[in-house]
Amino acid sequence: MAKNYKIAVLPGDGIGPEIVGEAVRVLKAIGKKNNIKFDLQEALVGGASIDKYGAPLTDETLKLAKGSDAVLLGAVGGPKWEGLDYSIRPERALLALRKELGLFANLRPAKIYPVLSDASTLKKEIIDGVDIMVIRELTGGLYFGTPKGVTKLPDGTERGVNTMVYTTPEIERIARVAFDVARKRRKKVTSVDKANVLETTELWRKVVIKVHKDYQDIELSHMYVDNCAMQLVRNPKQFDVIVTENTFGDILSDEAAMLTGSIGMLPSASLGGKVGMYEPIHGSAPDIAGTDKANPIATILSVAMMLRFSFDLTKEADDVERAVESVLNKGYRTLDINQPGMKLVGCKGMGEAIIGEL
Ligand code: NAD
Numbered sequence: 001m002a003k004n005y006k007i008a009v010l011p012g013d014g015i016g017p018e019i020v021g022e023a024v025r026v027l028k029a030i031g032k033k034n035n036i037k038f039d040l041q042e043a044l045v046g047g048a049s050i051d052k053y054g055a056p057l058t059d060e061t062l063k064l065a066k067g068s069d070a071v072l073l074g075a076v077g078g079p080k081w082e083g084l085d086y087s088i089r090p091e092r093a094l095l096a097l098r099k100e101l102g103l104f105a106n107l108r109p110a111k112i113y114p115v116l117s118d119a120s121t122l123k124k125e126i127i128d129g130v131d132i133m134v135i136r137e138l139t140g141g142l143y144f145g146t147p148k149g150v151t152k153l154p155d156g157t158e159r160g161v162n163t164m165v166y167t168t169p170e171i172e173r174i175a176r177v178a179f180d181v182a183r184k185r186r187k188k189v190t191s192v193d194k195a196n197v198l199e200t201t202e203l204w205r206k207v208v209i210k211v212h213k214d215y216q217d218i219e220l221s222h223m224y225v226d227n228c229a230m231q232l233v234r235n236p237k238q239f240d241v242i243v244t245e246n247t248f249g250d251i252l253s254d255e256a257a258m259l260t261g262s263i264g265m266l267p268s269a270s271l272g273g274k275v276g277m278y279e280p281i282h283g284s285a286p287d288i289a290g291t292d293k294a295n296p297i298a299t300i301l302s303v304a305m306m307l308r309f310s311f312d313l314t315k316e317a318d319d320v321e322r323a324v325e326s327v328l329n330k331g332y333r334t335l336d337i338n339q340p341g342m343k344l345v346g347c348k349g350m351g352e353a354i355i356g357e358l
Helices: 016-034 047-053 059-066 091-100 114-119 168-183 199-212 225-234 246-259 297-309 314-329 347-357
Strands: 004-012 037-042 070-075 105-111 131-137 149-152 158-161 188-193 219-224 241-244 267-271 276-280
Touching (some): 004 047, 016 037, 016 070, 016 314, 016 347, 059 091, 114 314, 131 246, 188 246, 199 219, 219 225, 297 347
Parallel strands (some): 070 276
Antiparallel strands (some): 149 158
């Protein structure tokens, strides 16, 4: 009997429902074409969940995610919820999902499509051929370490604390992911740290070197995060796989994203536990929500990553990626990647064009 893939669909806020809507249509088209059954169950998350249930992630939604084979997420957050306490902000839902699902490895590919190399703010000769995989540690570091919080001091001023914490096993497992991924690519890993200043990342470097002993076929180099930020715009082609801790990875992957022209192009996979989670790397883009201007490609490529990493449906994943490339080659553009002479389409139009290619 054909396998039934259970997917929790969490559109979230802002452009979330629009981009996830198109990604779901692509999934359904792939299912129909290849006779694969995707059982899609939708739930609220983030601000939408706060509005209805008073919490960004309910127990039911978490249960749905845990009981699925994969999670497809849009984006959460927006100005409406910015005044709320940090503990119940929409973004808490993401942190909780990552933690509860044990998703310690975030894979963010930044690949230049040749037809889009003019859409980047960097010179064509710098970015042509860029193909980087940023692997960000996702459940440790500053975002989770304790102590944290803001306390009042006796003199009436305040003191804010966050703590960057990593243990040996946490570093070992993310290093292994990086070396394993590099093996299927160009066999180069750059581990990014700030070992000259931060003791936590001195440990990071030591452990990565130790794990590397099991991966002698992979070339390993180390780079300080400030230098990496510079090298990414100076000579991005030097990188294959970049592995780094949570906060550095958050920042560097957005920078890598901009090499490609638009944040609206970049998918991500969060792996490590039984259930993988797939989402675009951008946020809920409240400035364009509800206007059919969002680029759905990052979310559609996230579906391709889901097919590849969670379901081992390699041919189907290749099909989706090929359809995206083909639509771009034919000149279809959403506003964020548009150039003179191209066919400007909205979120729905881009989804339709990609389904047409499938
Ligand atoms: P953002 O990524 O939402 O938007 C940054 C800029 O990129 C905006 O100009 C936006 O219009 C544009 N953009 C983003 N995605 C696009 C797409 N698919 N197509 C076309 N243009 C796109 O980041 P922000 O403005 O800093 O944050 C907005 C909200 O999103 C905040 O509440 C933030 O907390 C939240 N956020 C959520 C996530 C997530 O859910 N994973 C990630 C980042 C930010």
